[in-house]
Amino acid sequence: MQTTPIAWKIVIDAEDPHRQAAFWAAALHYQLEDHSALIEHLLTAGAVGEQEILDFQGHRAWRDLAAVRHPEDPHDPGSDTGLGRRLLFQRVSEPKTTKNRLHLDLHPTPGERENEIARLEKLGASAQRRVVSAGSEWHIMTDPEGNEFCLH
Template identity: 75%
Template sequence: MQQTPLAWKVVVDAEDPHRQATFWAAALRYRIEDNGALIERLLAAGAVDEQETVEFQGHRAWRDLVAVRHPDDPFDPGSGTGLGRRILFQRVPEPKTTKNRLHLDLHSAPGERDEEIARLEELGATSLHRVSLGGIEWQVMTDPEGNEYCLH
């Protein structure tokens, strides 16, 4: 019997989830999920408190959670939640203190790595160093909260 693969998303702890979502949506050319309709329904039903929400990019959003999704993947129009490739940013009280144990590898188009580095730096990324190993090269970078990732 063939089993159905599990659905998944990457969850990133964040000091400011909305700033992180804004950066990563632009970096990956993803879309920030709009959960406004769901939140309005839950507020109207008394299921959530106003303090759990904020105004973000012209609509109601969760104060402590926001996700980005691939623009070509399906999503639930009733909740705005992506049903494919997603990254969810969740607020945590403590700042990042050590190196990531998991990171993203981004892959630029052939010959466009330097242009992508410049674009990502304009969005708020920091370049740490370039690695050359066995004829393969990549740039180690950090997002606005210091999470490491690599650009190939």
Template identity: 65%
Template sequence: MTQTPTPATPVHWKVVIDTADPHAQADFWAAALRYVVEDNSALIGNLLGAGAVPAELVVESHGRRAWRDLVAVRHPDDPYDEASGTGRGRRLLFQRVPEPKTVKNRLHLDLHPGEGRREEELARLEDLGARVLRRVEEPSGGWIVMTDPEGNEFCLH
């Protein structure tokens, strides 16, 4: 007798980006994507109060407690855990690493602002600190290769 397989539960994921300054990168990407920086202050307060984490792992950011070495941004419409502030949907997590970026990204984000809005979005992203590397025009379409403030590549379509 053959058993019917149990439906698989989708795997929850996030994109993790190494960075020298997680809070600056989170602020840039939250503004670029119109996401929100996650608020983990309640969880941090509970862990500090219980003596589970040392105070040197915490900084103040946007007037609230935050982890010194990592911070995430999430889509504003996605669910999140109220006790921890952790998103349960589309997220980017920025983690501090000691070494600088030295080579081209093996993974990058493609931003799609919508038909006819590329130049307007380009100006907005440059105002946030992004830089243009090059414009690409191919038979399949065009896009702009850009970098965030730490030099991570992304494309604007």
């Protein structure tokens, strides 16, 4: 029986994974992963084709995948893939149609909620509503593709 904790990442379906990754990197102050060295290696080896690649912010990137990682967590230097707290965005063909079954809760510095709402809105988020319940308060927001998240 395995007793070592299992590594994980959160995978989020997206219409545009690169736009979503750029938003969440800025929103969380995370590092946008740069997979260009790995991509060049795989292209040279013939393991992937140009149809799987695009140019994003001056770097070669996966057409259908983009990721962000916590800047202080370990990462693989050869691929820039995060080995800790990480969000991976994958392109899907179908649009978002219902409420998320899973969402992120963001907890800014105490007293900074209103400033954080304004900052996130400048990045492309939308404030949906304020919730007050049992002595607690938070705001429901959506990212640029309409995925809900909460700001406490």
